[in-house]
Each structure stands twice: as C-alpha cells, then as structure tokens.
Amino acid sequence: MPDALDNPAARLAAFLRAIPERGRDRTVGEVLGVTADANEPFDVALRMIEIRRLAQNTRTAVEALPPEEDPALLLQHFSEVESFVLAMASMAFSSARIRPADSFNARFGVRRLAGDVMFSLDICAKALHRCSPEPYLAPEQLTNLIGRTRSLIDEVVLSERLTPGAKAFLVERLREIETALLGAQITGYANLEDAVDRLTGGLLRREDAREKGIMERITAFVKQLVQAAQGTSAIAGATASTVQAIETISHSVSS
Template identity: 30%
Template sequence: MNAYDNPAARLAIVLARVAQSPSDRSALEEWQKILDVADRSQIAPQFVAMQEQLNAAREAIENFPDESEDPEFLLKHFPAVQQMLDGVLVLASTQMVAFTKFINGEVVYSMENCARALRRNKIREQTLDSDAISELLQLLRVTIDQVSASDLRPKVQFYMIRRLREVEEAILLVRVGGIDRVEAAVEALTCNALRTTEKDSDERKQAGGWVMTIVNKLQALATGTSAIAETATKVDEIRQLLGGS
C-alpha cells in the first residue's frame, strides 16, 4: 500500500508530524522540518496544496453513501484541520503552538480513518517515491540549462523555462499535493511547446524532444496512476504533434 495514495493519507502524514512537534519552537522552523523543504519560501505553496487536499477529501467523503460509510463521523475533525491551515496567515510571527493546539492523536487517527475509507471506495493514487522525485528534479534542472543555452527564440525559451519550473514545483509538492499537479503541469508544458513553435520547425522538434523525455521518464517512474496511464495511450499522438520527436 502507498502511504501517499489519496488526499486524506497525505494529510494524515503531515498531521502526525504536527502533533509530535514542540509547541514552543518557531513555527517557520518547525514547518520547514515537517514539510521537508529546503527553503522557507516553499512553505506557503505547501499550505495551498494541503488546503486543496483537505477540500478534495471533504468532497469525496461527503459523497459517500450513508449506508456503508458515516460521512458525518469521518468529517468530525475537519474543522480543526481547517483552523490549523488558517494559521498560515500568522506563520512568520508565531510559535508552533498556534498549530499544534488544533492537532492531537485523535485528529490524526480520524484522518487516517478517512484515508482508509477513501481506499475502500476505490479512491487511490500512485505517487513518486524519493528516488523518483530526485531523478525527475535532476532531469528538469538539466533540461532547463539546455533550454537556456539553446538557440530557441527568446520568447520560446522564456515560456519553455517557465513551464518547466511549474513542473519542478509540482514535483516538489507531490508528497502533499499529489500527482495530479504534476500531470497538469506536464500537460501545460506540452501545450506550450505546441503553442509557441511552428509545425515542422526545428524549434518544434527541439522543444518536443525535451517534452517527450520528461513525459517518458514520468511514465516510467509513476506507472499505474490513472492519468499517467491515460497519458501513456497518447504518447504517439503527442510525439506526432510535436513533430515526431
């Protein structure tokens, strides 16, 4: 079983770390450890991703059939998690108690129950393990350097690098935000290559080659996700659109 395989599961892992955090420490320092981010500037996007996951879990649970699940019971502690997330507004100027006061073992256990309920109702995803994340980030950074050093027109370079950065950010967020963000960013990268280059041009072939390298690597490392599997059926189509790259 993948511990990060649905929105509630991803939140439960974060909440367990929050519950174990010392309340008298700097909130910024503790959240940097909890989220395992290298830079504090990455904390705010992680909070946005957590909010998205809470919303997704809530929506899914609210639609569970009453006769087989108890949505009201499962959602009992969601307000406490929401209050914790709302604390992002004072993150820079407060201690960790502003967050830990909302999260205890009961809240963590409840979110774990939600994760199990989502799995029972076939809401499961694959994700990227640590090695896959590192491999993809390395590929993206090499690709960004290659684009920067290429002879693409400045406008094409600019938008290509911008979309590559968005893929990079999505991969950095995958442990909290899930793989949907990664897939959306890769789709935007593909569309950008089509929009900013001319059919049958050298630029199209060059940009297409970079896109296909990333798509193929992502498929290889994240086999089994519904969206990636669906994308796999379109690889030839994408290759043709990008000029046979």
C-alpha cells in the same frame, strides 16, 4: 499509516505527522517546507491554502464514499483536523498583514493531534485507497523527476539554438512542472498532469521551441513521468495521449 499517498486523506495524514518530526520552535515557513529564499513572498500563504484545500478535498472525498463504507462514522473526528488546519492557517497569516514574507518567520508552536483523531484519518485514507485511489508518485521518484526537470531547465537556458522567447516559454512551463512536483505530496497528481498538458499544448503552438535536442529530452522526461506514476489505470488514457502528442511533435522536428 497508509503507505500509498494516493488519496487526499493519506496526503493530509502524512503532512500532519511530519510536523512534530520537524521539531518544536520551528517557523511556519520551515514547518510548511517553504525555503527562506523563495522568490515568491506569498509562498507560505499559497502553501497554507493548499493544505486547507487538501482538508476540504478529504471531507468531500470521504462523503462521496459508498454507504457501506459509513462516511459519517469515518468523519466523526474530522472536525478536529479541520480546526487544527484552520489554526495553523491563522498563525501563518497573522504575521503577514503588513509584509507577506514575514509569515515565513512566524514561530509555530507544535502540538500533536490526539491519537484517535489521527487513527480516524488513517481509516479514511484506507477507505479511499480501496474505493477511489488516485495516481501518485513515490518520494524517491519525485526527487529524481525534480532533478531531471532542473537539468532540463539548465539545458534550455544554455541552449544556443533557442530564441530568447522560446527559452522564456520553456523555462516557464518547466518551472510549472517543477512546482507541481515539489507540491505533489500535498496536491497530488492533478496539478502535475495540468502542467505537463500546458507544456504539450504550448509545444504544438510554438515551432520556435522545438529544438531537436531539447525535444528528445522532453520526450524522454515525459515517458519517465508516465512510467513513474502509480495507479496507472486511472490515468492511462491521459498519459498515453500526452506521450503520443510529445512524440508526434518530436518526430516532426526530426523529419
């Protein structure tokens, strides 16, 4: 099993291996890692869509590998992975025809994919790691960043200097970052980068959201996020420009 979740095949393999570890006779929501008290009734459906997209991205990425990696050979068992994901999706959606939230409680009968199928997926992950690694965040880094995001949200909510509109804007943007962090081991770094970009762009437009203390904490948070990301050569330009933009906004508040 690849150590670095820096490509879609590695993330897909990690997710599939986690299913048996969660035990038999579990609900679909539990297997997918969706909490029972989620506010969004379509959370299970949305997570399942992410898993199916992850499988699709894996095939696309492997097919794009150079000929010397022999993509066709790497994908010889991948149709079995796709069939498993499709069956899982059907189970997740079957109980949601009337009430989407019911899909959380559908029972998920766990079965293991054959060893040669998982081995083949691991080989795909190793090839992608060699040829086209993506930025990624290690689990312990994700936990820390999620905690910091939630602390920032609490600070925004309790702030006496921000207008209600500014609070609503910042909470929404920070929730997007939290959601991207929670799903990063499935969706990768791209959604997180997009969420940070939306926060940065919004701060450029909204002067009412630039409270000095909050801006200082957001700047420190974005810097930590950049430092935590692995595969920095792939994101050096984007992250450097994001930090520079945040720092420029923060300095304008201080001056």
